[in-house]
Amino acid sequence: MSVLLPLLDGQPDEALLSVLRRIGPVIVPALSTQQISGDVARYILFDHAASFNLDEIVEQLDQGAEKVIVPLAWAKEIVGVLPVERVVLILDVNNASAVSETVRDGVSGILIKTPTLDVDFISSISRFFTGRDVHVLSTNTSSVPSTSTLRELRRSGAIPVIPTSLLTLSEGTATQINVAEAFTAPLVSDRPDGLFTTVVTEDSRSLGLVYSSVASIKESILTGKGVYQSRKHGLWRKGETSGATQDVFRIRVDCDLDTLEFHVLQHGVGFCHLNRASCFGHHSGLPLLERTLQSRLAEAPEGSYTRRLFNEPALLRAKIMEEADELCRAESKEDIAFEAADLIYFALTKCTAAGVSIADIERSLDLKAKKVTRRAGNAKPQWINAQASSSTPKETAATPPPPPKKDIDPEAPIRMRTYNLAETTPSARAKLLKRPVLNSDAMIAKVRPIVDAVRTGGDAALLKLTAQFDKCTVLKDTPILRAPFHEPTGLDPSVQAAIDVAYNNVRAFHAAQAESTPLRVETMPGVVCSRFARPIARVGLYVPGGTAILPSTALMLGVPAQVAGCKEIVLATPPRPDGSISPEVMYVARLVGASAILRAGGAQAVAAMAYGTETVPKVDKIFGPGNQWVTAAKMLVQNDTDALVSIDMPAGPSEVLVIADETCDPAFVAADLLSQAEHGVDSQVVLVAVGLPDSTIAAIEEEVDSQARALPRVDIMRESIPKSIIVKTASVAEALDFSNDYAPEHLILHLRDAPGAVPLVQNAGSVFVGPYSPESCGDYASGTNHTLPTNGYARQFSGVNTQSFQKHITSQEVTADGLKGLGPVVATLADCEGLGAHANAVRIRLRSMQ
Template sequence: MSVFLPLLDGQVDEAFLAVLQRIGPVITPVLGSYHVSGDVSRYILLDHNTSLNLDEIIQTLDQGAEKVIVPLAWAKEVVGVLPASRVLLLLDVNNVSAVSETVRDGVSGVLIKTPALDTDFIASISRFFKGQDIHVFPVDSGAPLSPAKVRELRQAGAIPVIPSSQLTLSEGTVGQINIADAFTAPLVSDRPDGLYPTVVTEDGRSLGLVYSSVASVRESILTGNGVYQSRKHGLWRKGETSGAIQDIRSIKVDCDLDSIEFDVVQHGVGFCHLNRASCFGHQKGLPLLERTLQSRLASAPEGSYTKRLFNDSALLRAKIMEEADELCRAETKEDVAFEAADLIYFALTKCAAAGVSIADIERSLDQKAKKITRRPGNAKPQWASAETSSSKANSSAPAPASAPKPNPDAPIRMRTHVLSDCTPAERAKLLKRPVLNSDAMITQVRPIVDAVRTGGDTALMKLVAQFDRCTVLKDTPILRAPFPELSDPELDPEVRKAIDVAYANVRAFHAAQADSTTLKVETMPGVVCSRFARPIARVGLYVPGGTAILPSTALMLGIPAQVAGCKEIVLATPPRADGSISPEVMYCAKLVGASAILRAGGAQAVAALAYGTETVPKVDKIFGPGNQWVTAAKMLVQNDTDALVSIDMPAGPSEVLVIADETCNPAFVASDLLSQAEHGVDSQVVLVSVNLPESTISQIEAEVDAQARALPRVDIMRESIPKSIIVKTTSVQEAFAFSNDYAPEHLILHLQDAPSTVSLVQNAGSVFVGPYSPESCGDYASGTNHTLPTNGYARQFSGVNTQSFQKHITSQEITVDGLKNVGPVVATLADCEGLGAHANAVRIRLRSMQ
């Protein structure tokens, strides 16, 4: 709070203005020829002679003025238009009674021009304005206010306005009052020594509690240096011997005029005599981070990560963009706090490198807060463009706004973490995937699913036109077998041969998995229990078709369905613009014996399979990977008892974890990482290094960058790779412990004697053992299935296999002797549970045997 407000009524020099600024805002007449820098806190006085219109007043406030002081005649124009906190009302003693309650409530206080200083009159004004600031400007008085009069006004609750022509830095000047005398005049102390408790702060953070005297305050105001009153040694000029001097930014008094706050810029080792920033202990939070970064900027060792950030502007830019994206994706309170902390760290690193302090940021925030006019706040086009995320591929369903495209010249790099240095919270973060909240996605897909459920083919084809961008489906979305033969121009002969080989290998492996025998166990004499498998009658196979054509998925889902003996196999895949299906997928559909092809993608395809339509057969179980829309729709329909449909597993974006030791080939490792990173921008790849030297890690990073740039889907990898991580471990056991917690979809072992380490695997979708077992082989043709659990679900789920398409039925056959053996046990347990009918069903038979 200010003791008094200076009114600039003449030209003042910079030194004089600096002194005035230390004790609060200054009042500047808008028509005055007074240059006041943008850093000076100022009120703008508008009087009846001012010709500014409302737009110009708003512009003045936008440019940083704290408040405008307007005549009562202008009240109708500004009250309700400008924030009350930014307006003072200019009154004289004759028009005070003309102020309405509406006008009073639309301003933050008044400035009253009065020829006489009547404290009773001021008290009545204060009562009407309900505690708002009352500024009193004595006019028509040649003599300046005396310190005693300043004291009287302040104790009456008014803030005096003193023209700058009546203020001086000197002593005993006739017709003027010393600035320091005016400031200290109303101060009161309840201490025997007459000192004032003084809180010293820097940027709003407390440095310590000291004491001030009239003499020390006077010197601080006039010199701009921190000067206090030692109770033992007299005036204490802070830093005079230690060098830890202070520059005064502002001096304020509290509402009772009995304590003071000094806001300072502290130099040297800190405020405390223990060479700490604060007497209340060490800094924490943002001040500590700022101090650390400033120290690292000056003396960070070569090779340290912070030094690397300061020296590599492209890396720092990429990290800021990466962390901003992760913050946007965070959902829970804990995740938002965690990601915001990461973003603030990198943002402050950028600031430190540019010489920008937290105080500079706060001043900028304060300046922005002063603006009356506001931009619409819409995102710029490059930040608002929508992009559909994918796992194995995208559907055409709508997607959240994406992050801006990365700089193509920036290195394509992963983030590196040393596992032993991570806190439990940081380790838990490394295990998390960059995916959206499933509940939020289910909310978004529900209208799509409901539309198909209630609207059938008509709704489905509208959604195909909207999301799959195919407008030619007029009669039916279904193609029924037999499908037409494909000619060589439609299907490359080499592709056909490759599909045939893959089909044979996958079928051989999956045929061996079929459960075709009946399990029989005689649990006690005369009691035989059996278990036998039967195919699921009707299955729906979702084959993505967004960013890539995936005939391999048609094989991986269709072959086990075919081997299991499913009677109806409905394959769903997004159509091309002309309503046709890619010849590769069509050929696979023929090979696996699909009975129908649903020409639809996304949540609309899942809904049609789950509920059926006039032409689409309802299925009993839905299989297949997809983006977040497909996954959310699968989770939604499996929980709807009206659908009576199950799903294979919750599937999310593709992922791979590679464990590598010093025997690895860096080029092989990089290629394995990229093979999953290209699936979609939300894919995640993880390299777990086992005692890898920095030179080898650098080689892998260089290979990732070089190989990615040579690949056709480099734009996707520019986004997915920076979200992925390198985790440094010191032993094979530590590496597998992290991998098992992560539970990757694909696990690749680039290890010495890799086969011997497979026994350490507890959680993984599929394992690729040794340097010549790339994940790509499992995706296409080695024989294993590539539809695997993601998002850590490998802890609970298996990948798709032949038994996924079978259900198991149990039976029991009990003879007369068998019932004599087991019957009494059953009756006793039924009685225990109070189920008499159960017990009766046994006893009635036992009695018939007597």
């Protein structure tokens, strides 16, 4: 927790920089010519004079900057690209209210530039940015903030930013404030003696608990030595008599501003008066190993094994590689822990010989964690291609790599993983709720170049990407087909008849959802409020076409768009290699009245509909499921104000959760699980077993294995099923609690009283009640929509429906008599908010009626 943030506005002397290192980050202007050493925690300030360069911003973060501070105008280029916790926005009093919730939620804090340090104004801004750091910089550099002003700002939740030209190590003056005075000004003691509880740590390990006073804190800040306050003897300069002194690296304050943490380097015998490293006892674990190795480096006799390790680099190298191989081969929890301990011992031996401490390793880890760009992470060729020789004696093994990943054995049973909820810890339970998908930030970073290419390159870029990703190279002129479409050829008559039945059922259900009459409410006499629906004019419907042809998705998206009355319906789907569209999807496009078909898939199709191209019409809202690339592209464009497009939901890989009790038919349950597992290798299926005996679970697993082997997409299921889980529960209520936390796309109830369990459902995309309601019916033809929220988004989103394609407009009509009753209320509230023009718009009418 920062108490204040210094801003380098000149070239401070090294003495001041040394002090600033101890109290937290320093703001460094990006355009400044000043050089500051890498060990100083720093925020990089890109002010309005700088030109936007994302590569430069990322480079600063990769080089260890804690955060970057950027103008509000850059927000749309940064929010969603850089980690939230690494971005701070620059605001001034004129644009502080212009921040949208999307932008606010995409940054860790703000830096307000203001000519006056108005605590009330800053407090009001802080309320909008609750949970984020609010930094305040006075643009009036002719006066220095007083300690009382700093105290009020910090207690209001704001962090003062003070230019280094206003800071001094000497006594404060009218134009400068002492650094230590500024640091201690906001601190608040909750003790009668006014002291501050202080935790002393070294390398993240507690050494002891002491107390500090304002005087001791100031001396520690200015001298860099451990100085505390003895409750009996006054100022206590650690090690003054014993020689066990401390160098203070960092002083931090807790969130309540009443407790301190000193990070120190302890010299001598240790911190404790009993000549131990810590008041809490001797070191254990890695700290003990480090101290032991340091002692052996200095004292181990010649000929001893440890001395050989220090003196013979080849031996130490061989042992490190040997133990790394042993760790790679270990399988049980106990063996992995045992081999990891061996590897850490030899690795730390090498570090100790080179003078590298655990603290050095931790600093390197912290620096790596700050990197925004990531390497692919692939192993080097020698570690992929080399084979470990099982006949090589352990003591002489040379550079054996871990065994290469084996191909999936087609003869191996296709099995899910099983867990008992009663034996699962809260953290393990949380892991069961996660889907096997990539991090959304990582996916957005991957799709951004594709989206940007289409946004700037139009049709040319879209055609190039379609050739690259959809393997269609014959689209030379335009990716779009305009209605009226030709009669599809090669359509099986039985498929056409099935589509017709599905179309009628889906249309009947979605037509019933349409709002036919406006909502009209008289809230008080003479004041009538209304709400009425209007169709979204232009919609884009994404129909996947990767591993399966999905005319059903075209139905589920096209029918409600048609029922809602959307004027332009653009259907996007990957083309076949010859540039054509599958006859099934083409037939549905004609049925639902699509105005255009975009022959493209993936992120490039989403981008084309979001921004428009020379031939592709821009849409107002994008619908449809897809893989992680499609989902990430949808999430990216909806946050771009240049696109001005919304999406239905972040729908990703398909999923199903089945709850089954002892009345279930194992064959039915297995079939339901496989119906979703075949969608893709990143699909996930979950079976929640309510009191099922092991024999029934085994029967279900046997059915999964045997049915999967008889299905055409078995290779996909060999990958998706092992990622999926069986969760044992004791009751229906416990099963539904887990399901509600999981929030599945599809929920199937194989229960004795399935209808009776429906009231317990809080989060699900669509529910299938009873043994004769397979999820397949909802996917195709029962009438409900199959475009549903996945990845847990059923907590917040509904599935696609007719109202998804409508927007609602409110209106109000106030009569003269109605304004007489309502007007004074409105004027009073407007006055309360200080908005005089709002109040005047009412009062001028009221006066005209007098």
